[in-house]
């Protein structure tokens with residue numbers, strides 16, 4: 113058994129939580145406050161195990177390894193996150209998708225790979241240099257015909273899609289760009305996604321800062337407010353998932 117404050121999860125372990133571990137390689141918080149549910153914390157060893165059980169396509173592995181040497185590589189979604197996105201796209205049978213924040217293309221490629229041949233992903237990104245990498249990998253993976261790259265500010269692109277009469281015509285959207293714009297991206301995407309479609313918002317836990325009252329920088333406040341607004345938003349069903357930096361899955365009612 114380990115003590116309550118001896119690991120990276122110390123932030124979530126309050127007196128209401130009792131930490132127990134049978135094998136020293138992961139921690140289970142026994143949450144008495146919520147009916148003694150056992151909550152697992154992901155330690156490095158356990159995360160390695162999770163990654164060993166991700167089916168990462170070879171082309172995604174190559175892109176991840178190339179990006180690892182680039183500036184901003186920490187922005188890329190993790191393999192388990194990309195796999196979740198791809199699975200959601202498949203569950204939905206999605207044909208039309210939007211991504212806000214492409215970087216070098218890891219998450220967008222994961223989505224494009226599982227889209228049907230007639231499918232389309234609108235990929236919004238303002239940085240031309242990272243888009244060059246993304247486009248090269250779309251070519252290598254033979255999915256270029258499925259990806260409609262939109263270079264520019266994402267909010268402008270989303271507004272132009274709406275003006276173009278494309279409201280309610282998308283099945284799936286993924287948001288992973290400017291954190292202070294989350295509410296605006298979300299409102300625009302809610303117009304673009306059909307009833308029964310899904311919007312996934314990344315970084316909703318923001319390295320845990322959203323739960324720390326001592327952290328009040330503009331990005332943290334923005335994500336905190338977004339999460340709060342979403343709780344009260346009856347237009348969607350929601351699920352906040354502690355994967356990567358936290359993702360909220362929103363299903364449009």
Ligand SMILES: C[S@@+](CC[C@H](N)C(=O)[O-])C[C@H]1O[C@@H](n2cnc3c(N)ncnc32)[C@H](O)[C@@H]1O
Nearest residue numbers: 187188189213215218219237238265266289290
């Ligand atoms: C976290 S990264 C995206 C990572 C990507 N989803 C992946 O898995 O590799 C965020 C990206 O959003 C882009 N971005 C930020 N603000 C933007 C905006 N207003 N319009 C378009 N792209 C933006 C950044 O240039 C950056 O490449």
